[in-house]
Amino acid sequence: MANILVVDDEHGIRDLLSEILNDEGHAVELAENAAQARAARLRERPDLVLLDIWMPDTDGVTLLKEWASSGLLTMPVIMMSGHATIETAVEATKIGAMAFLEKPVTLQKLLKAVEQGLTRGTVQSRDPRWAHAMQEAAPPSHASPITPLDGDQEALAASQAFDLDRPLRDAKDAFERAYFEFHLAKEMGSMTRVADKTGLERTHLYRKLKQLGVDVSRGKRQGN
Numbered sequence: 256m257a258n259i260l261v262v263d264d265e266h267g268i269r270d271l272l273s274e275i276l277n278d279e280g281h282a283v284e285l286a287e288n289a290a291q292a293r294a295a296r297l298r299e300r301p302d303l304v305l306l307d308i309w310m311p312d313t314d315g316v317t318l319l320k321e322w323a324s325s326g327l328l329t330m331p332v333i334m335m336s337g338h339a340t341i342e343t344a345v346e347a348t349k350i351g352a353m354a355f356l357e358k359p360v361t362l363q364k365l366l367k368a369v370e371q372g373l374t375r376g377t378v379q380s381r382d383p384r385w386a387h388a389m390q391e392a393a394p395p396s397h398a399s400p401i402t403p404l405d406g407d408q409e410a411l412a413a414s415q416a417f418d419l420d421r422p423l424r425d426a427k428d429a430f431e432r433a434y435f436e437f438h439l440a441k442e443m444g445s446m447t448r449v450a451d452k453t454g455l456e457r458t459h460l461y462r463k464l465k466q467l468g469v470d471v472s473r474g475k476r477q478g479n
Contacts, residue, residue, distance in 0.1 A: 257373050260284045260301035262292040262318075263335065264310045268358070272305060275365065289313035296322070301330055303372045306352075308336035308343060316347050323351045331372035335360060341430050432467045439471065446471070 259281050261272045273283045284299050286292040289312050308315040315334060322328040334347045337358030344355045353375060354368050442448040450457045464471055
């Protein structure tokens with residue numbers, strides 16, 4: 256069982272997520288704004304945070320940046336939003352968020368993200384080097400303080416190094432290219448698993464990869 260903090264200004268979403276996570280055996284703390292989230296973070300020391308981006312007092316990205324700069328980002332954070340842009344998702348990832356869930360959040364994606372987050376958080380909590388680094392210095396705004404546990408390191412690094420001073424279409428293509436390269440490397444080139452991970456039909460996936468100029472053999476070569 257884990258302690259999970261859910262931060263969302265919508266009452267219905269808080270109740271729904273709380274019910275799902277309680278059914279999975281987790282203890283859930285609820286916050287409807289950043290002020291309550293700050294208090295809960297200090298009081299409960301959650302194992303994982305589900306954080307909404309758009310909130311009336313302080314938005315989720317600002318709160319995430321605040322935790323990172325003060326050394327309080329010692330737990331995995333999963334961002335949620337129904338209206339966030341790719342730029343916002345990329346910014347949150349660079350600050351330290353481990354994942355992004357688009358609303359309405361499906362049960363399967365929620366549980367999978369929570370499981371991965373808790374697994375990552377458990378390993379990190381056992382690594383004194385990671386804990387020391389988080390306490391000694393705030394992470395730079397251009398990099399994530401969360402150490403990846405699996406997947407191809409080069410692909411992950413590429414996915415977090417975007418030049419945003421470019422037209423939106425170019426920035427979007429760069430993000431999608433890095434996203435698919437990361438999953439190809441992680442799944443060792445298995446198109447079936449990549450299709451499952453990304454939620455795309457295989458035909459659509461092949462077409463998308465070709466459009467982006469992604470080398471589909473890269474993951475297979477690295478996995479050999």
